[in-house]
Amino acid sequence: MKRDIFSATEPEQLAMPVSRRDHIQGPANAPLTLLEYGDFECPVCGMAYAVVKTLQQNLRHRLRFVFRHFPMTNVHPHAEHAAEAAEAAGARGAFWEMHDLLFENQEALEDEDLLEYAAALGLDTSAVLAEIEAGAYAGRLREDFMSGVRSGVNGTPTFFINGLRYEGSFDAESLMGALVETAEPEI
Amino acid sequence: MKTGTNQEHGNQSRYNRLYPKGRKANALAAGSAAPDFTLKSTPDQSVSLSEFKGQRVVLAFYPADWSPVCGDQMTLYNEILPEFQKLGAELLGISVDGVWCHAAFARHRKLHFPLLSDFEPKGAIARTYRVYRDGDGVSERALFVLDREGIIHWSYVSPIGVNPGAAGILAALEDLQKKEREVTA
Numbered sequence: 001m002k003r004d005i006f007s008a009t010e011p012e013q014l015a016m017p018v019s020r021r022d023h024i025q026g027p028a029n030a031p032l033t034l035l036e037y038g039d040f041e042c043p044v045c046g047m048a049y050a051v052v053k054t055l056q057q058n059l060r061h062r063l064r065f066v067f068r069h070f071p072m073t074n075v076h077p078h079a080e081h082a083a084e085a086a087e088a089a090g091a092r093g094a095f096w097e098m099h100d101l102l103f104e105n106q107e108a109l110e111d112e113d114l115l116e117y118a119a120a121l122g123l124d125t126s127a128v129l130a131e132i133e134a135g136a137y138a139g140r141l142r143e144d145f146m147s148g149v150r151s152g153v154n155g156t157p158t159f160f161i162n163g164l165r166y167e168g169s170f171d172a173e174s175l176m177g178a179l180v181e182t183a184e185p186e187i
Numbered sequence: 188m189k190t191g192t193n194q195e196h197g198n199q200s201r202y203n204r205l206y207p208k209g210r211k212a213n214a215l216a217a218g219s220a221a222p223d224f225t226l227k228s229t230p231d232q233s234v235s236l237s238e239f240k241g242q243r244v245v246l247a248f249y250p251a252d253w254s255p256v257c258g259d260q261m262t263l264y265n266e267i268l269p270e271f272q273k274l275g276a277e278l279l280g281i282s283v284d285g286v287w288c289h290a291a292f293a294r295h296r297k298l299h300f301p302l303l304s305d306f307e308p309k310g311a312i313a314r315t316y317r318v319y320r321d322g323d324g325v326s327e328r329a330l331f332v333l334d335r336e337g338i339i340h341w342s343y344v345s346p347i348g349v350n351p352g353a354a355g356i357l358a359a360l361e362d363l364q365k366k367e368r369e370v371t372a
Contacts (some may be wrong), residue, residue: 015354044257074265074297075256149267154352155258 010164014142015150018066023095025056025063032179035066035160037148040083040102041076041109042156047170049103054115055171059179068144070156078109080141085114087137094121141185198258202348205251208322212344214315214329221246221333222315229297230286234279234301238338239317243276243363245356248318250325250347252284252292252302255304260350265298267353274360276332279303283310283325318344332359335367 018024018033034055051097056063069086071079082102089098100110101117106127111132118128131137148158159166159175161182168174215221221244225235228370236244249260256262261280264271268362280302284292289302305312305326313326328345330356341359345351 042257072257072262072266074299075262145266146270149263149270149353150357152352152354154260154263154350 014160014163016147023065024066030064033064037068037070037153037158039071039079039156041079045157046106048157051172069141069146081132082109083141084132088131097121200347206323209320212318212327213342214342219339221337224271224312227286228301245276245278248281248329248332258350262296272335
């Protein structure tokens, strides 16, 4: 495969390592890092959301979860504003709360819905709206997106386990199996 | 649809059933001149490769319009268009679908780049790039990155059911840009 001759970044590897810029759940020294490139309006990401919750409950402090945006804005017309809303919440310390609300309400992602979620989280809705409308976090979203493209992401959701692309299916059992295998390769 | 790469594997086996005749493609390789072509992009407009002389070009051959959205190659490339443009490249999608099919597909996915119709004689251009699947009636999922002189700088044939993403295209375009800078420096 000729792709190898430009192997500055192997496509199966995460091109941009996890760092302080990222939204992270779980301890920094967890032996396992699961990273998702996702889109709040993608139905398969919505299904994967519940799976990730299960994995987090099972693995607890052994798992660190990272979410990066990969909005397909032309086919998912609400994805960009939803991602902006998550970042606006993140700037106010509530990224994960908004992340959860968005995935739990994928069928309601109009701007007025986003503001309702912001209000439910006790955020200043007029400030959040102004940021969404201005695309205040567009640079951040694009950086997430392009880091995915550089890592060979070709659709959503795409998962990486400890920096390597996960190749299996999205059910809890398969993902759990891959995580356990990564943590205990000898067993 | 429940899977990721499993989705890809599932996709690949579906494509293998749909297009069982393909042999290993012997696509035109780096260093070859890209054969010129003129193909319809809409019912009353045509696009010729020679129009792009002086620009970099990405040719993305793909088997058919209307593959599932979350993993669709053209939908992904549509999102990456600004980066291709920053690297001085025009993107052209090519399949054997007819112009009306392309028009409906492009409108549905809000595509902002031309889809060319390699329709009559069917697959003639895919054949000249050696990425036509005889017997299956479609082209491979094949990428060609051309330099400003119309020479192939990089080519890649993906398994027909697997969206190859864009990391390889971006790397090839950056490599071209770097080489050009070295020449002018």
